[in-house]
Amino acid sequence: MRTIDLNCDLGEGFGNYVAGPDALLLKYISSCSIACGYHAGDPLIILEAIKLGLKRNISIGAHPSYPDRQGFGRRSMGLNLNEYYAFVLYQISAIKGMVESQGGRLNHVKPHGALYNDSALDENITTCIYEAIISIGEDLCVYGLSNTAHEYIANKLGISFIPEAFADRKYHSDGTLVARSNSAAILENTGEVIKQVMGLIDHQDVVSIEGKKVNIPAKTICFHGDHSRTLLILQEVYKTLLKAGIEIKCCN
Numbered sequence: 001m002r003t004i005d006l007n008c009d010l011g012e013g014f015g016n017y018v019a020g021p022d023a024l025l026l027k028y029i030s031s032c033s034i035a036c037g038y039h040a041g042d043p044l045i046i047l048e049a050i051k052l053g054l055k056r057n058i059s060i061g062a063h064p065s066y067p068d069r070q071g072f073g074r075r076s077m078g079l080n081l082n083e084y085y086a087f088v089l090y091q092i093s094a095i096k097g098m099v100e101s102q103g104g105r106l107n108h109v110k111p112h113g114a115l116y117n118d119s120a121l122d123e124n125i126t127t128c129i130y131e132a133i134i135s136i137g138e139d140l141c142v143y144g145l146s147n148t149a150h151e152y153i154a155n156k157l158g159i160s161f162i163p164e165a166f167a168d169r170k171y172h173s174d175g176t177l178v179a180r181s182n183s184a185a186i187l188e189n190t191g192e193v194i195k196q197v198m199g200l201i202d203h204q205d206v207v208s209i210e211g212k213k214v215n216i217p218a219k220t221i222c223f224h225g226d227h228s229r230t231l232l233i234l235q236e237v238y239k240t241l242l243k244a245g246i247e248i249k250c251c252n
Contacts, residue, residue, distance in 0.1 A: 004201050004241065005220035005251040007031040007143065007164070008234070009063055009112070011049035012040035012072075012226050020225035023052050028238040030250045031059035031220065033110040033143070036091035039065035039073025040226075047098060054104045059250040061143065064091035064129075065112035072226075073113035074180060084128035092136050107252070108162065109133050110143035117177065120148040130157050141252055146217045147175060162251055165200050165218035167193050167237065168227065173208040175216060184209060190233050194240050197221055201246060219251040 010026075011034040012019035019040060026032065034049045035041030041049075053060045065073030067087060079087070088111075096106040111119055111129060119126040126149040133140050134157060141160035144150025154161035168187045170178040178185040187193050196206055200218050208214045223230050223237075241248060 033063035061108035
């Protein structure tokens with residue numbers, strides 16, 4: 001049976017602000033990446049997301065970001081390399097401790113937003129992030145974009161790398177994500193998302209915004225938990241995968 005890991009970013013609310021229906025999204029995924037408090041999330045919301053994930057036997061990851069709550073972590077920041085290391089170390093350590101306090105184990109790390117995009121293009125940033133990960137736990141794996149610094153530095157440092165693709169984002173022909181400032185960056189139509197997901201599973205490719213097929217190797221496919229239509233889309237993707245005989249299962 002073919003398998004695919006479906007992951008979602010969770011715990012991205014704050015106080016009375018609810019970003020997404022975490023408890024409902026967890027029914028349709030096999031792993032999740034939980035906000036660490038820098039772009040979103042607070043201790044109560046983070047703990048609740050962890051408890052919900054463990055209850056459903058979902059693999060849990062940390063989702064560290066730039067310290068940019070106002071911009072939801074989607075703005076680049078000019079940090080020095082020591083700051084990259086320390087900020088990531090702090091965030092992962094917090095999530096790992098909270099997961100273990102509930103009897104679970106942290107599975108992976110996936111940078112969020114601008115930190116994800118910047119580190120894909122900058123080996124120095126990625127090295128700082130990954131060295132912080134190694135110092136916390138050598139058994140942790142990373143989710144990232146294939147054929148970028150994410151993969152290269154992971155292989156160089158001996159970290160288990162899980163190539164990730166996005167169900168609901170458009171790509172350029174060079175394999176990079178279309179910036180959110182572009183109105184076409186987000187896939188809103190359920191049929192388009194299903195088509196992209198099946199293309200990734202069956203052929204390891206997507207059709208770029210320029211109309212070209214692009215090779216995107218992926219063992220895990222991400223859905224953004226803060227999107228208003230994610231639950232409805234994810235439910236239809238889930239049905240499509242089951243009908244096709246594809247098992248939704250964590251890949252490590």
